[in-house]
Amino acid sequence: DTAVSQTPKYLVTQMGNDKSIKCEQNLGHDTMYWYKQDSKKFLKIMFSYNNKELIINETVPNRFSPKSPDKAHLNLHINSLELGDSAVYFCASSLRGEQFFGPGTRLTVL
């Protein structure tokens, strides 16, 4: 009964590759988010979609592109991966205020 799920949990790849992370929520929420947690554990918002419409697009390199095929899914595609992209990426969803987070995807760029 996972509320917010992400795949894969771990992703190890070479610099310059393109990769995707998938997120699904079964909570019936309208809004979904991508956060990045760096090595110092600091969580920072990247993107948010509300009913499949992009509503938050923080200062993120345009190599990162979110896509929301429907309300329950939000994917993150990253082009031309760089060493600095190594981090844990969390998906979250919310209905009004409280946000519920997925288990995270640890991305390691070699």
Added chain:
Amino acid sequence: EDQVTQSPEALRLQEGESSSLNCSYTVSGLRGLFWYRQDPGKGPEFLFTLYSAGEEKEKERLKATLTKKESFLHITAPKPEDSATYLCAVQATGDYKLSFGAGTTVTVRA
């Protein structure tokens, strides 16, 4: 820009030794202040939302309070299973995103 500062960075407690974590914030207009717990290798787990100064919420050994400038998370008679990183976040009025602090890592020794 919204700012959240948590202190201390780390807290080591003996089992049963009560203590408090601090979260200071500046936000243009507060919609809500959120507390999360994060265990190693997992996503943040929602604990509390506080909406207005003077409000208090309790859950087992945890109690969160809110003033106009800060929030406290009190841990009463902690147990080793309370060991985790506790994250504070604010949401501004009319905004969707959460702005997080860097967290306080609590270690409770038996």
